[in-house]
Amino acid sequence: MYQRSITCRWAAFPSWVTSAAVLFSVAALCAQENSSPESLIHWQHVVAIEHPDDNTAPQVDAIVGPEIFDGARYDLSDLRVYTRAGEEVPYALRVRSSRSERQPLDARKFNDTKGPDETSEVTLDLGEGKPEHNALEVDLLGHNYRRRIELEGSDDGDEWRPLHDVLLVDFRRGGKVVHDDTIEYPLSRFRYLRIRLHRDLIVDNEAVAIGDVKILRTVEIPGEKLTLDAAVGKREAVRADAGPGSRWDLELGGDQTPVSSIDVQIADAAFVRNFNLEAGGPPNSGSPFTSVARGVLRRRAGEPLGPMRVEFSETRAARLRLIVTDNRNPPLQVERVQFAADARQIVFTIPQGTDSCKLYFGNPEAEDPGYDFARNLPKKLEPESDRATLGGRVANPIYEPEPLPFTERWPWMVYLVLGLACLVLAAIATSLSRTAIAVHDSVTEAAA
Numbered sequence: 001m002y003q004r005s006i007t008c009r010w011a012a013f014p015s016w017v018t019s020a021a022v023l024f025s026v027a028a029l030c031a032q033e034n035s036s037p038e039s040l041i042h043w044q045h046v047v048a049i050e051h052p053d054d055n056t057a058p059q060v061d062a063i064v065g066p067e068i069f070d071g072a073r074y075d076l077s078d079l080r081v082y083t084r085a086g087e088e089v090p091y092a093l094r095v096r097s098s099r100s101e102r103q104p105l106d107a108r109k110f111n112d113t114k115g116p117d118e119t120s121e122v123t124l125d126l127g128e129g130k131p132e133h134n135a136l137e138v139d140l141l142g143h144n145y146r147r148r149i150e151l152e153g154s155d156d157g158d159e160w161r162p163l164h165d166v167l168l169v170d171f172r173r174g175g176k177v178v179h180d181d182t183i184e185y186p187l188s189r190f191r192y193l194r195i196r197l198h199r200d201l202i203v204d205n206e207a208v209a210i211g212d213v214k215i216l217r218t219v220e221i222p223g224e225k226l227t228l229d230a231a232v233g234k235r236e237a238v239r240a241d242a243g244p245g246s247r248w249d250l251e252l253g254g255d256q257t258p259v260s261s262i263d264v265q266i267a268d269a270a271f272v273r274n275f276n277l278e279a280g281g282p283p284n285s286g287s288p289f290t291s292v293a294r295g296v297l298r299r300r301a302g303e304p305l306g307p308m309r310v311e312f313s314e315t316r317a318a319r320l321r322l323i324v325t326d327n328r329n330p331p332l333q334v335e336r337v338q339f340a341a342d343a344r345q346i347v348f349t350i351p352q353g354t355d356s357c358k359l360y361f362g363n364p365e366a367e368d369p370g371y372d373f374a375r376n377l378p379k380k381l382e383p384e385s386d387r388a389t390l391g392g393r394v395a396n397p398i399y400e401p402e403p404l405p406f407t408e409r410w411p412w413m414v415y416l417v418l419g420l421a422c423l424v425l426a427a428i429a430t431s432l433s434r435t436a437i438a439v440h441d442s443v444t445e446a447a448a
Helices: 002-033 066-071 372-376 411-445
Strands: 045-050 060-061 081-082 091-095 099-107 107-112 119-125 134-138 147-153 160-173 176-177 183-190 192-198 209-220 225-229 235-241 243-250 257-266 271-280 290-299 308-317 320-327 334-342 344-348 356-360
Touching: 045 066, 060 081, 060 334, 066 257, 091 372, 119 209, 134 160, 134 192, 147 183, 160 183, 192 209, 235 320, 243 334, 257 271, 257 290, 257 320, 271 308, 290 308, 320 334
Parallel strands: none
Antiparallel strands: 045 356, 060 344, 081 356, 091 344, 099 209, 107 119, 119 192, 134 183, 134 209, 147 160, 147 192, 160 176, 225 334, 235 243, 243 320, 257 308, 257 334, 271 290, 271 320
16 A cells, blocks of 8 residues: 555656746746747838938837728827837837926915914015916815815015915725825916915814925917828718718728818808718728717808818727808819828837838737837937838738638637537447347346
């Protein structure tokens, strides 16, 4: 028995060794996959990045156009930048939307005192420039309070005008935190600001000191729009929502082109027409058109013949369809249509000794690269990056499609396996039936 036990343990030992070897092999393969460079054989398309000749900025950027959207993943996570020598170049993908940003202003703090009614007071001087401001951030000590703050403004420090009267709160319970330390008020140019802080009668036994104060102004940071010409099709007479009308199909140049506004150039001097703007997929794709904007196109006599803008929530489309209700009026003369959306920008640093790079895209299985460069890149680049241009899209010469699944490469194999399985099941059923009959017959003979 003892010898048999030893034999069994020694027989099991190789299986543990084999399992450990397999685990180490898998870990080594994963580490090698993460550390080895990506193979470009599964990227379908490539474009050349033409750098500016007088490049002096630390970074270079390029704007992604419809050709890229047409061949890349929907989220553009399969974009890859490489040098001609095959070196991978980290990049940041940014959507150039307009945004609001609060910027701090310099101010001198003085008259930090405590009043007889257990209030705290401080005055701030923004200087002679009279910059615009519309918010404060106040640092207060303590937790779980409701403290009233009065804010006043003055041009000379003698005559004060109220700006705001608000409660600042801090509430913490059960892991939930509600903290408000910002005071917003109408846009102001007062040189002096005076803050009066009242204590919370429940939690504060004396006046509370006013900590650091930041004076802020809200600045609108303009974005960047990619504006392109749409291919305007011929006018078609259609039945609109409220009567006879006209329809124009607008080609955007790609299957998944972002668009959030159009500018329609109309030659007519005066008109008032209801319109419906629809977005759809490529021809023969079966993708239905859906309405993205409705409204009225209006121009009064004597107004300038500028383009008529229609704005809407950004969508991805291959075509737009402009439908105008004419009723008994003559059709409008549409001369030109431009479409626009927030620009998608790739920003990268050109490696030393490199004169040009390439942009690869078109791999549905690619993952977001998650470059450290992108996460460390500031929102505002100083100095601004130099603008590069993208060449025409061409097929990747080393592209190899992903192998088809087993069931698609040999579809007949599925039917063969199913047929064999049916035969095996039939044989098993026949054998069980014969065994059951034999048992029944033997039982019957024994009983007789």
